[in-house]
Amino acid sequence: xxxxxxxxxxxxxxxxxxxxxxxxxxxxxxxxxxxxxxxxxxxxxxxxxxxxxxxxxxxxxxxxxxxxxxxxxxxxxxxxxxxxxxxxxxxxxxxxxxxxxxxxxxxxxxxxxxxxxxxxxxxxxxxxxxxxxxx
Numbered sequence: 792x793x794x795x796x797x798x799x800x801x802x803x804x805x806x807x808x809x810x811x812x813x814x815x816x817x818x819x820x821x822x823x824x825x826x827x828x829x830x831x832x833x834x835x836x837x838x839x840x841x842x843x844x845x846x847x848x849x850x851x852x853x854x855x856x857x858x859x860x861x862x863x864x865x866x867x868x869x870x871x872x873x874x875x876x877x878x879x880x881x882x883x884x885x886x887x888x889x890x891x892x893x894x895x896x897x898x899x900x901x902x903x904x905x906x907x908x909x910x911x912x913x914x915x916x917x918x919x920x921x922x923x924x925x926x
Contacts, residue, residue: 798905804871805909809917811863819921820914824860824894828914831864831907840900842883844868848881864910872899901925 800806812828813820820828828835834843847865869879879887888896907923 797837798909800912801906804867805913806859807905808863808910809913811867812860812914816856816859820861820918821857825915825918826862826915827861828864828910829913832904835904835907836902840872840903841888844881844884846889867910868903868906870904874899874902880915 802914809820812820812824827850831843836845844865847861847868850858851862851865865881869881869884873879891899
């Protein structure tokens with residue numbers, strides 16, 4: 792029996808997030824969200840995790856399709872960051888992260904970076920497939 796592949800589990804979680812991001816009217820990723828997903832790995836590395844999460848929190852609105860897409864990505868990023876620990880929320884993120892030992896925090900950020908990479912790759916692939924089906 793082979794061990795489960797970590798990268799495939801991460802890809803499956805990213806795929807589930809993208810299902811929640813799709814616009815219910817046209818089953819496409821909203822263009823603005825697609826742009827942000829393309830830049831998510833770089834954003835995490837340059838601005839840092841807390842600033843990136845704050846950006847997504849600022850864009851998340853419950854009433855609009857685009858806001859719901861940002862909320863889905865934000866919730867997924869917070870879940871990935873928490874890993875097996877208690878759920879995280881933006882309002883207590885800095886306090887909670889401050890208490891995490893540096894090696895654990897670096898591992899959590901690396902997991903988040905891998906997840907963001909899968910989100911980017913899959914979003915681009917889905918968009919390419921959808922554009923090809925249309926044209």
